Amino acid sequence: MSPALPSxxxxxxxxxxxxxxxxxxxxxxxxxxxxxSVARFLSCDKTDVFLFEERRTSxxxxxTSQTPLGDLQRSLGLDVMAVAQGGRTVQVYQxxxxxxxxxxxxxxxxxxxxxxxxxxxxxxxxxxxxAGVRRGVLSVVSQQPEYFSHDQVELVGLVGGWMGALxxxxxxxxxxxxxxxxxxxxxxxxxxxxxxxHDVWNHLNPLSARLQLLQLKLLREEKLxxxxxxxxxxxxxxxxxxxxDLLDTARLEHGLFELELTPVEVSALVTDVARLCETPSTPxxxxxxxxxxxxxxxxxxxxxxxxxxxxxVRHSPRGTPVSIIVALDPAGAFxxxxxxxxxxxxxxxxxxxxFERFVSEGPSRGLGLGLYLARRIALAHGGNLExxxxxxxxxxxxxxxxxxxxx
Numbered sequence: 001m002s003p004a005l006p007s008x009x010x011x012x013x014x015x016x017x018x019x020x021x022x023x024x025x026x027x028x029x030x031x032x033x034x035x036x037s038v039a040r041f042l043s044c045d046k047t048d049v050f051l052f053e054e055r056r057t058s059x060x061x062x063x064t065s066q067t068p069l070g071d072l073q074r075s076l077g078l079d080v081m082a083v084a085q086g087g088r089t090v091q092v093y094q095x096x097x098x099x100x101x102x103x104x105x106x107x108x109x110x111x112x113x114x115x116x117x118x119x120x121x122x123x124x125x126x127x128x129x130x131a132g133v134r135r136g137v138l139s140v141v142s143q144q145p146e147y148f149s150h151d152q153v154e155l156v157g158l159v160g161g162w163m164g165a166l167x168x169x170x171x172x173x174x175x176x177x178x179x180x181x182x183x184x185x186x187x188x189x190x191x192x193x194x195x196x197x198h199d200v201w202n203h204l205n206p207l208s209a210r211l212q213l214l215q216l217k218l219l220r221e222e223k224l225x226x227x228x229x230x231x232x233x234x235x236x237x238x239x240x241x242x243x244x245d246l247l248d249t250a251r252l253e254h255g256l257f258e259l260e261l262t263p264v265e266v267s268a269l270v271t272d273v274a275r276l277c278e279t280p281s282t283p284x285x286x287x288x289x290x291x292x293x294x295x296x297x298x299x300x301x302x303x304x305x306x307x308x309x310x311x312x313v314r315h316s317p318r319g320t321p322v323s324i325i326v327a328l329d330p331a332g333a334f335x336x337x338x339x340x341x342x343x344x345x346x347x348x349x350x351x352x353x354x355f356e357r358f359v360s361e362g363p364s365r366g367l368g369l370g371l372y373l374a375r376r377i378a379l380a381h382g383g384n385l386e387x388x389x390x391x392x393x394x395x396x397x398x399x400x401x402x403x404x405x406x407x
Contacts, residue, residue: 026170030170034049034166035048035064035070038140039067039070039140045141046067046070046073047065047067048061049064051128051136057084058080061079076113078117088123089137092137093137096127096134098125102147103146119143120142121144121147122141122142122144123142124148124153125139128160130171136167207236259296264293264294264295265293266296266326266337269302270326274286276306277306281319282313282319283321289326294403295404297381301377304378307374308370308371308385309322312395316342317342333402334403337398339396339397339399355385383401
């Protein structure tokens with residue numbers, strides 16, 4: 001026989017209070033906790049919160065008590081009940097009428113899996129109303145016959161009403177969180193588009209001005225000088241680099257980033273990059289021990305070093321040179337390229353995120369892809385890109401590359 005309902009109804013109210021105090025986080029976690037609380041209070045073998053899923057045309061146990069019978073139900077796949085299969089759970093959902101039975105094994109309308117596989121002998125099933133709409137059922141079962149008393153059946157009906165409110169609250173919470181995530185994505189996309197437009201304009205504006213100057217000279221039949229096209233070519237190259245960075249970011253995220261490995265003379269490549277990246281106000285000084293050959297992708301290595309070096313040149317004070325020191329490790333297995341600037345340094349809170357996408361150093365309004373790509377290129381080669389910096393004392397980026405190439 002069923003244990004008597006506690007004479008002190010305060011315990012019943014304590015259960016309802018416990019249900020209301022459950023955090024409205026993930027609906028499945030919330031309802032699983034609620035089902036476990038009900039099963040524990042009634043000392044029954046299993047409690048389920050079934051909700052109808054239109055896509056599957058089934059009642060799905062969104063919350064099931066963490067009990068041995070609940071675990072068995074999940075392993076047998078009986079936590080999903082197709083409406084077409086019928087059974088008492090489906091019947092209560094369709095009619096809205098509660099059902100209680102102390103001899104389920106004698107019920108010819110109950111599903112055989114409930115009786116034979118789960119060994120259910122007593123059950124109480126009540127409809128679940130969510131915001132006034134019938135959305136599912138609350139089910140409590142026992143493997144003992146005539147387990148639930150009349151008072152317990154009434155309590156399950158009361159709990160069903162509170163459970164519907166709990167489902168509603170959990171779904172509202174999930175909806176609000178999803179709206180917040182979407183809003184955050186839109187804000188991030190707006191920021192990226194704004195920065196991208198700013199970067200593109202910075203490259204297009206001088207390019208347009210140079211082309212207009214060339215057009216004017218052609219109209220006047222003036223003699224063109226190499227310097228007339230240098231600025232236009234430089235602006236076009238910067239725009240091409242920005243486009244390449246965006247494309248490479250997409251390739252990395254989709255696993256399409258590839259390397260073309262050949263023997264590369266690192267010292268010569270570094271010297272060439274330094275010559276291209278230095279400016280009249282910020283020279284670049286290179287120290288190298290001589291010829292060093294590494295197996296790598298020369299274009300990718302150049303791209304990575306340019307991104308780091310241009311970053312250093314941009315943040316260095318006018319008239320202060322940037323240093324590049326190329327060196328071999330004592331074992332002769334790795335080459336390191338250290339790029340040292342005398343800029344303002346990097347804030348400590350930014351350092352852990354410096355190599356992430358869309359993180360810009362200092363007051364820069366750029367997209368923040370250069371250092372991200374540089375490090376990913378280093379990692380793809382089996383190396384690394386590291387940084388040491390202190391506010392007011394400049395920064396040092398170390399590009400480490402295995403001579404033998406990536407494994």
